[in-house]
Amino acid sequence: MLKILLAGLLWIVPSFQVAGTLPPFVIPSEARNPSASNPENKRDSSARSVPRNDNSCFLVECSVYATSRFTFGTQALQKSCGTITVAAAADLTDAINEIVANFQKATGCTVRVSTGSSGNFLSQIENGAPFDVFFSADIDYPRKLEAEGLAAPGSTYLYAVGKIVLWVRSDSRVDISNGLAVLRDPSIQKIAIANPQHAPYGRAAQQALQNAGVYDAVKNRLVLGENISQAAQFVESGNAEAGILALSLVLSRGLKDKGRFWSIPENLYSPIEQGVVLVGASKNPQGAEAFLNYIKTPETAALLERYGFTLPAKGKP
């Protein structure tokens, strides 16, 4: 048994030395299967000194490599872009799925999307989460990552500005046409907002309530969603009578036909600037950059506008 293992090792070590001159692509397939090739090696090990064997073996590998290069090369991107892992704020859920679908169709890359709370993603990325691109509902988070040296320098990009709306279900008797003042109505027992402590939309909702002068009247009836999607789900399920939600969510497939909304005047809250950044520890920086560039295209901008985001005058950092 030991002899077989030793023979296997002896066989692999020299092949690595040769492999050093070859593209790195070749090495894993050699190294991956040492046990499978062991029985053969034992018989072969006497013939190890014959170089012809090695060469023929690598010739096959090279042709495999060349073919794979060729197929990748035929795709729109020059380089293979592999898999890109994206963390996106919950307000972006529907939009990002459509953007990703378009991007995948155009480039043949694979994109995996996680949606959730921006604050949570920030903590996770600060602690080494394997994301390549981070879409935050608050541009301060990407800036913070950049300042901490955890994001590619200068890659922060303002891709959209979010809006908040007052939303009730269609079967609600509450008349929202006069805006936030209606929340004083005691028949509204629970009002859902995102948690202002760490969710940008929650912060905006709190500001709007304060500036509209109703915060003190409603603060005991607020229920806090962990992110804006959960706040939406509290209202949508009927457990809260009203909610302050992201316009993008209210226009999304899940909620579009289920309720009525009233746009909260933008002077009541500071703009919810959405920022995207390339994560510094990315294992796929080229793919990530390709995706970021795709976000900057006019098509994506139009798509974001359709989902209820305002576009920044110009992509400023």
Add this chain to the structure above:
Amino acid sequence: MNWEAIALSLKLAICVAGILLVAGLPLAYWVTYSRWRWKFLIEAVVALPLVLPPTVLGYYILVGLGPRTFPGKMWQSLFGHTLPFTFGGLLVASVLYSLPFAVQPFSAGFESVDRALIEASWTLGASRLGTFFRVILPLSAAGAITGTVLSFAHTIGEFGVVLMVGGNIPGVTRTVSIDIYDQAQAGNYDAANRTALVLLLFSFVVLSVIYGTNRRAMSLWRKR
């Protein structure tokens, strides 16, 4: 340090442990001594929370008992509000979610009692209830203590259900686990760290004290 959240978690855990002690003992008694052929179905239902993720229970409470469903409307007409976002809602969720952590140790305790002693008590004229309190319960005290402590501890450590149905209202549904989560999300690692440390020490002390006294109690029983 959020003492309000800590106090709320303690209150919730004490209520849950109390309710499960009162309701769990008869249930465990029935589970242990019943000879009903379909008993295993009830046992399976009791053990469900061990298997199901908290999100399943959270989902059913939020949507299944929401104001748009029949059971939700019933509840609303009885109590004037729905279960989510209330202390009562957390209590119901926590009792259900900690049920196996109480009932299974209780039941294991009852099973360890020598059947001959129970029957002796009956033949000597003690009622079933009298036998339970004077023979079975003293002999299975370790199981009863373990079950109560576990349900208490499990409620302190509960997170998923509370996150789904709590609505994060300070003093009502913002338990200590939610508070730590919020602090960590907001990047206040110092605050999260302090609360987490207090919770860690508290849990360790409570469990040590209970296990310590539990062992002494058990050895006392054996000596007699």
